[in-house]
Amino acid sequence: MTVAERMRSIDQTAEDTQRAPGRGWAALLLLAAVCVAIGAYSWSLMIRFGMQYTGLNRPVGWGVLITDFVFWVGIAHSGTLISAVLFLFRARFRTAVYRAAEAMTVFGVMTAGLFPIIHLGRPWYAFWILPYPNQRHLQINFRSPLVWDAFAISTYFCVSAMFLLAGLMPDAAALRDGSHGLRRRFYALFAMGWRGTAEEWRHHGRAYLYFAAFATPLVISVHSVVSWDFAVSIVPGWHSTLFPPYFVAGAILSGVAMVITLLIPIRRAMNLEGIITKPHLDMLSRLVLLTSLIVSYSYSTEFLLALRGGASPERETLLYRATGAFWPFFWMMVLGNCIGPLFLFFRRVRTSLFGLFSICALVNVGMWLERFNIVVSSLEHNRIPFDWSTYHPRLAEIGITIGSFGWFFFWFLLFLKLLPSVSIAELKEEGAHDHHHEAAHAA
Amino acid sequence: MLLDLAAALSLPGIADRDFHELSKARWQAAAKALGAQLETPQAQRDVQARGVVVGKTDAAARPLRLESLPLLLGAPPPASEGLQLVAFATTLANADPDAPGWLREVPDALSGVSWSSWAELSPATAQRLGVKAGDLLMLRTGDGTAELPLAINPALHEDAVAVPRDAPELRMLGALGRSVRAERTGKTFALPLTGHASQEGRDLARVISSGGELKREHGHEEGGTLASPHEHPKHRWSMSIDLDKCTGCQACVVACYAENNLPVMGAQAAREGRLMAWLRIQRSVEPGPTPEATRIAVLPSLCQHCDAAPCEPVCPVYATYHTPEGLNAQVYNRCIGTRYCANNCPYDARVFNWKDPVFVEPLQMQLNPDVSVRSKGVMEKCTFCVQRIRYAEGAARDEGREVRDGDVTPACVQTCPAQALVFGDAKDPHARVVAQQQDGRAYRLLEEVNTLPAIAYLARRGGQP
Numbered sequence: 036m037t038v039a040e041r042m043r044s045i046d047q048t049a050e051d052t053q054r055a056p057g058r059g060w061a062a063l064l065l066l067a068a069v070c071v072a073i074g075a076y077s078w079s080l081m082i083r084f085g086m087q088y089t090g091l092n093r094p095v096g097w098g099v100l101i102t103d104f105v106f107w108v109g110i111a112h113s114g115t116l117i118s119a120v121l122f123l124f125r126a127r128f129r130t131a132v133y134r135a136a137e138a139m140t141v142f143g144v145m146t147a148g149l150f151p152i153i154h155l156g157r158p159w160y161a162f163w164i165l166p167y168p169n170q171r172h173l174q175i176n177f178r179s180p181l182v183w184d185a186f187a188i189s190t191y192f193c194v195s196a197m198f199l200l201a202g203l204m205p206d207a208a209a210l211r212d213g214s215h216g217l218r219r220r221f222y223a224l225f226a227m228g229w230r231g232t233a234e235e236w237r238h239h240g241r242a243y244l245y246f247a248a249f250a251t252p253l254v255i256s257v258h259s260v261v262s263w264d265f266a267v268s269i270v271p272g273w274h275s276t277l278f279p280p281y282f283v284a285g286a287i288l289s290g291v292a293m294v295i296t297l298l299i300p301i302r303r304a305m306n307l308e309g310i311i312t313k314p315h316l317d318m319l320s321r322l323v324l325l326t327s328l329i330v331s332y333s334y335s336t337e338f339l340l341a342l343r344g345g346a347s348p349e350r351e352t353l354l355y356r357a358t359g360a361f362w363p364f365f366w367m368m369v370l371g372n373c374i375g376p377l378f379l380f381f382r383r384v385r386t387s388l389f390g391l392f393s394i395c396a397l398v399n400v401g402m403w404l405e406r407f408n409i410v411v412s413s414l415e416h417n418r419i420p421f422d423w424s425t426y427h428p429r430l431a432e433i434g435i436t437i438g439s440f441g442w443f444f445f446w447f448l449l450f451l452k453l454l455p456s457v458s459i460a461e462l463k464e465e466g467a468h469d470h471h472h473e474a475a476h477a478a
Numbered sequence: 479m480l481l482d483l484a485a486a487l488s489l490p491g492i493a494d495r496d497f498h499e500l501s502k503a504r505w506q507a508a509a510k511a512l513g514a515q516l517e518t519p520q521a522q523r524d525v526q527a528r529g530v531v532v533g534k535t536d537a538a539a540r541p542l543r544l545e546s547l548p549l550l551l552g553a554p555p556p557a558s559e560g561l562q563l564v565a566f567a568t569t570l571a572n573a574d575p576d577a578p579g580w581l582r583e584v585p586d587a588l589s590g591v592s593w594s595s596w597a598e599l600s601p602a603t604a605q606r607l608g609v610k611a612g613d614l615l616m617l618r619t620g621d622g623t624a625e626l627p628l629a630i631n632p633a634l635h636e637d638a639v640a641v642p643r644d645a646p647e648l649r650m651l652g653a654l655g656r657s658v659r660a661e662r663t664g665k666t667f668a669l670p671l672t673g674h675a676s677q678e679g680r681d682l683a684r685v686i687s688s689g690g691e692l693k694r695e696h697g698h699e700e701g702g703t704l705a706s707p708h709e710h711p712k713h714r715w716s717m718s719i720d721l722d723k724c725t726g727c728q729a730c731v732v733a734c735y736a737e738n739n740l741p742v743m744g745a746q747a748a749r750e751g752r753l754m755a756w757l758r759i760q761r762s763v764e765p766g767p768t769p770e771a772t773r774i775a776v777l778p779s780l781c782q783h784c785d786a787a788p789c790e791p792v793c794p795v796y797a798t799y800h801t802p803e804g805l806n807a808q809v810y811n812r813c814i815g816t817r818y819c820a821n822n823c824p825y826d827a828r829v830f831n832w833k834d835p836v837f838v839e840p841l842q843m844q845l846n847p848d849v850s851v852r853s854k855g856v857m858e859k860c861t862f863c864v865q866r867i868r869y870a871e872g873a874a875r876d877e878g879r880e881v882r883d884g885d886v887t888p889a890c891v892q893t894c895p896a897q898a899l900v901f902g903d904a905k906d907p908h909a910r911v912v913a914q915q916q917d918g919r920a921y922r923l924l925e926e927v928n929t930l931p932a933i934a935y936l937a938r939r940g941g942q943p
Contacts, residue, residue, distance in 0.1 A: 085833035085854035086815070092751030094826050096817030156815015156830065156855025163814055164794045173812070174796065181794040181816055268822045269788050269927055351678070414821055418924060419779075420678040421760035422826045424751050 038470045042463055048310060049459045053210065056452050059304070067445035074438010077431040078153055086156055088431035094422040095414040099432040100154040101264075103439055105282075105406040106289070107147035108188070108261050110443075112254060113290025114140025115195055117319075118202070119250040122243075128318040130465050131311045134458045135301065136294045137199045142446040143290075144192045146439050151184060153435060180263040187260035191253055198246045204229045204239065205460040225454070258286040265409065271348035272356065272413030277340075281333035288326035288372065289402035292395040295319050299392045301451065310457050313386050320385045323395065327376035330405075334373065348418050356412040360425045364404045365412075371401020560657035561603070562635075563619065565643040569727040574644035579742035579841075580735045585672040586642070587726040587759060587776065589629045593670045593745035595645035597626035599660065600634040600769060607662055614665040617641075621652025627667035632765035633772035670748035677762045683721055683775035684921060684937040692919055692937050707930070708785055713881070714804035714904040715862050716932040717891070718914035719778050722939050723898035726759050726776030730890035730899065734780075737863060737889035739849045741835030752832050756780060756860040757890055775938070778899070780890070781806060781827040781860035782923060782931030789819035789828065797857070804904070804932055805862055813856040820857060824927050828859045862901070863888035883909040904932070 056064075081088050091098050114136040121129040152161045164185045166175050175182050207225035214222060229235060262282035265273035295316060302311040341353040357365045375397045384390040411426050450456065505525050509516045516522055571577030572586050573595040585592040597615050599607070609615060615628045617639060624647035634640055639658055641648055651658065677683065686692050734740065734757045741754055757780040764773045783806045789798050790806065797813040800806060820828035834854040837845060845851060848865035852858050863886075870885040883902050891899040902911035914920065915934040922931045 085831065087752075087832040090750075091817075091830075091832075093753075093820075093829070094751075096820045096830065151816075154816075156813070156817065156857070158814075160814045163812075176791070176794055176796045178791040179794040179818070180792065181818060185794070264818075268792065268818075269824060270821060346679075348680075417826065418680075418824045418927070419682070419760070419826050420676055420680060421673045421758075421762070421777075421779075422751075423674040423678075 038467060041466045041470065044309070045459060045462050045466065048307060049206075049210075049455050049457065050213075051306060053452070053455070060448065060452060064445065064448045067441045067448060070437050070441020071445055072438075072441075074435045074441060077434030077438065080431055081153070082158060088429055090427045090429040090432065092424060092426065094417050094419075094424060095411060095426040097154070097410050097414065098426050099407070099428045099436060100150050101410050102403065102407040103436050104147055104150035104154070105261055105410075106403045107143050107150070107439065107443070108258060109282075109286035109289040109402060109406075110293045111140045111143030111147060111191070111195070111290065112258060112283075112286035113294050113322075114138070114143070115191075115198075115250050115254050116287055116290065116322075117294065118198065119247040120254060122247045123251060126318075127465065128315050130461045131315050131457055132294065132298060132319065133461075134199075134202065135298060135456050136290075137195065137202065138447065138450045138454075138456070139290075139294060139297065140195045141192070141199050142443050142450070144188060144195060145446065146443045148188050148192060149439070149442070151181070151188070180260070180267045183260045184264060187257045191257045194246070194250050194253055198250055200225065200227075201239070201243055201246055202458060202461075203454060205231065205236075206455045206458060209459060210455065221453070254287070255283055258283045261286075265413075270413050270417060272352035272409065272416070274349075275337065275340075277333060277336055281330070281337070284326045284329035284333065285372075285402060285405060288323060288330055288376075288398060291319055291322045291326065292398035292402070295323070295391060295395040296399060297447070299388055301456065305451070305456065307457060310462065313388075316388075316391060317382075317385045320379050320391055320395075323398065324376050324379040327372060327379075327398070331373040334369070352413055352416045355416040356408050359412060359416065361408060361412060365408055368401045368404040368408060371397040371399075372405060375401070560659050561639045562637055563617070563651060563656050563658040564638045564640045565645075565648055566640050567643050569729070570732075571644050573642040573646070575646060577644070580732050583742045583744070583748065583753065584728050584731045584735070584755065585748070585753075587728055588633075588761060588763060588774065589631065590672045590675060590761065591629055591669060592672060592748045592753075594667075595626055595642065595647050596629045596669060597660075598629050598631040598634050598640040600636045600638070601630050601632055601765060603636050603660075604628065604630055607660055609660075609662045611671075612666050612669050614663045614667050616661040616663045617647075617651060618659040618661070619651045619656045621656070622650040624648075624650040625663060625665075627669045629669065629671070632763060633769050633774065635769060668749055670745040672748055672751070672753060673758075673760060675761050675763045677764070677775065682760070682923060683762065683777040684935070685721075685775070686919060686937045686939060692921055694921070694925075705786055708800050708804070709802075710804045710905060711802055712905070714932070715783065715867065715886070716804070716902065716904040716911055716915065716934070717862070717888075718900045718911050718917075718920065718934045718936060720898045720900075720914070720936040721775075721777065722919075722936060723896040724759075724776055724778055724894075725896055726761060727895065728759055729893045729895060730778060731755055731757050731759060733889040733893035734860075736844075737846055737849070738861070739835075739845050739851050741837065747832075754829050754831075754835075754858075756827075756829060756858070777935070778890075779825060779827070779923075780933070781862075782825055782929065782933045783860075783862060784932065785930035786928060788822040788824060788927070788929060792818045792822050794818075803867070805864060805867075806859075807861070807864070808857060808859055810850060810852050810856045810858065815855040815857065817857065824924050824929065825931075828857050831856050831858065863890075883911075 089098060117129050117136040118133040152158050155161055164175060164182060203225050204227055207222045208229035208231060211219055211222035211226045259279035259282065262278035266275055266278035268274060298311055298316065302308050338353055341350045344350060375394045378384045378390065378394060415426055416423055516525060568586050570584055570586060571581040572592050582593050589596065589598065597617060604610060609628055611628055611630045613628050614625050617624050617626060626641065626647055631640065639660055684692065734755065738756060740756065743753055747753055757778060760777040760779045762775045766772050783804060787800060787806045790800060794816060795812055795814055797809045798806065798819055817830055820830060831852050831854050835851060866888060867886050871881055874881045874885060881903070883906055886901060888901055891901045900911045900914050902909035904912055906912065914936060917936055919936040920934040921937060922934055
């Protein structure tokens with residue numbers, strides 16, 4: 036394939052993804068919208084009549100909604116890892132997949148950010164958690180991990196959105212130049228006046244590098260902050276210095292697994308098999324394997340420390356987690372997060388779409404259950420045995436969880452059709468680079 | 479309380495002596511009558527701890543016969559087969575449909591049941607009948623039948639079925655002491671049951687043998703915290719709770735409902751673990767080898783007003799903070815309802831408003847005007863009756879004096895018939911609460927988490943620790 040042919044094929048593929056949507060896409064979008072409506076109705080009940088619609092009770096103050104929050108923050112993590120960290124490491128397999136991963140990050144944070152508000156007893160005062168000047172001279176409590184959360188999540192949203200938009204500029208400009216009318220104005224918005232001059236490219240390259248460097252520490256810090264919601268408390272089963280690295284590894288595991296879970300159907304549906312190839316998925320699945328091993332190590336450390344520490348509330352809480360009311364959840368989690376990914380040691384599994392998809396889907400389930408186990412079992416089995424109880428999620432909480440998936444996929448589906456889901460500019464750059472090398476070798 | 483009354487009436491022989499002297503005179507007389515030897519201090523302490531003088535009498539020992547109980551109650555003697563129907567009094571009126579909400583909602587002290595009638599069986603009998611807690615039990619006498627949900631009571635005699643005296647179903651069963659057949663119906667009933675009745679070996683309500691010392695595994699270590707302790711320039715309100723005196727009667731709990739405008743939430747809330755009580759009696763009923771060996775402990779539990787309160791740093795909006803008088807205050811208006819404080823409270827002292835409270839007409843007329851009614855979505859908890867503290871401080875200021883010990887009496891302290899609760903200023907060296915907190919029996923709940931609570935518990939004396 037000559038350079039010109041290659042460029043044309045990339046252009047063609049990108050153009051194909053922008054074609055008028057099919058019925059399948061419309062049906063999925065409708066489904067997502069219905070899910071959002073279910074979630075919105077469930078939340079409206081809680082706003083009007085109070086948190087009685089949850090299954091929460093006296094010792095269990097947090098449940099499915101906080102589980103969802105941590106889950107979605109985790110999902111958001113891989114995007115930055117793939118687009119920023121791998122960019123800094125010059126890992127070239129990221130080019131084909133990073134745009135989808137980045138979009139997933141932004142939509143993941145947008146979903147996660149809703150939960151701290153939804154789960155408030157008085158969500159209409161959610162803005163009180165932000166430091167804003169007021170006549171009453173009321174300040175926020177900087178010692179509270181929830182305040183750190185508000186900063187971490189909003190920072191993460193801003194940075195990941197900027198990173199996504201910066202990367203989009205040249206592609207949006209290309210699409211703008213090939214379209215008319217409303218569509219043209221839409222792309223012009225994202226192109227931000229991009230003309231493609233050498234100077235713009237130079238600035239863009241610098242800015243992109245800067246954003247990558249700026250976003251990289253966030254991969255570590257945001258989920259560390261989320262883990263402090265638990266680790267800073269004195270609840271047995273939460274109070275652990277292990278939590279930050281354990282949560283970061285878990286976040287990347289769940290995030291990369293989600294990327295793979297989404298990419299496998301997308302590349303099929305949108306004919307991107309030539310761009311997002313099996314070797315790309317192979318590389319991603321190695322990340323799943325690595326982080327799964329870290330997570331397994333963390334689970335065992337957590338248990339060994341508690342078991343070796345003598346009789347203590349920590350030990351009893353952890354034993355309860357594995358054997359108590361939600362024991363199937365615990366062992367499902369072990370199966371999904373620790374045992375399933377071990378099969379990725381085999382190349383045959385890594386390159387089998389079916390195997391990879393099932394393992395990653397199981398990881399997603401396992402990671403949701405992990406957060407549920409941590410949040411719920413620790414509160415159910417706290418320091419005062421008189422209060423030991425079981426938490427049963429209610430319809431409203433399940434409705435909001437469904438709504439969050441609807442919300443996430445609603446945006447993601449729109450993104451797939453409206454914006455290029457692979458980076459045209461970077462693919463071409465890579466193509467040109469490859470060709471250059473091939474030419475040099477031939478000579 | 480009776481002694482105070484006697485003193486007020488200046489009864490001769492009583493008014494000029496304190497309780498200790500009176501009781502000593504009483505058991506010494508009993509010992510003399512029985513010819514028991516009580517010379518050693520240890521023997522005297524044992525008498526105090528056990529509350530009985532053991533000696534020999536001339537009469538031959540006769541075992542108490544269960545059959546004689548209905549005779550005492552004026553009922554016909556029972557038939558030989560079947561179980562014996564026993565009615566027992568409760569301090570509240572959980573089973574009485576006509577009782578006011580407070581008395582139905584505050585859980586029964588030993589069974590934990592609220593808002594329902596129930597029948598109790600011993601674990602062995604329940605096993606024999608193939609029923610478990612929450613099953614509906616069909617009780618049959620010659621007079622009639624009644625279906626009652628089952629609660630297991632390990633302290634109950636194996637041949638007895640016990641039903642609270644105010645249960646309307648009792649009328650269906652005819653006279654007490656009848657032989658009653660208990661059958662399983664296969665149906666279940668969601669009994670509104672509060673609390674897990676076991677300490678799971680954590681030894682929260684502590685017991686010391688008479689004359690023994692309190693074992694201290696985790697003392698507060700000086701310098702064991704990086705946080706600097708709070709300064710309390712004037713007062714440091716605190717409380718002591720004598721577990722030796724507490725009978726678990728729940729009067730303090732009801733008083734707290736009345737004083738602090740706690741809403742009555744109903745049976746469903748009791749099932750869901752969403753009762754609003756700021757003060758609860760935590761019970762533990764641990765079965766022993768025989769019904770008599772059942773170990774029962776009660777622990778009044780409320781906000782400990784910690785000096786290093788775990789709830790305070792986690793609130794993002796400072797809705798909870800430490801006042802200069804040592805109270806852990808909750809600002810309802812500022813609370814946004816993250817519930818993080820409740821999660822982080824090791825004592826589970828905090829209560830969340832899952833919905834707007836309802837005070838059915840005309841109950842709104844009995845609300846305490848000094849205490850705000852909270853709305854849905856905010857956290858609340860024991861305030862040490864801060865409104866009463868403010869009144870006492872105001873009264874003292876009007877009279878141009880300092881607040882004296884005994885000026886401030888929270889509702890629970892005022893109501894306790896056994897005077898198990900003592901409230902006062904820990905900065906006043908002559909306060910009764912200070913003397914109690916320095917007692918050898920005094921300990922703090924969950925000392926290992928180093929929260930420095932303002933409440934000291936005094937371990938129960940006697941029995942096996």
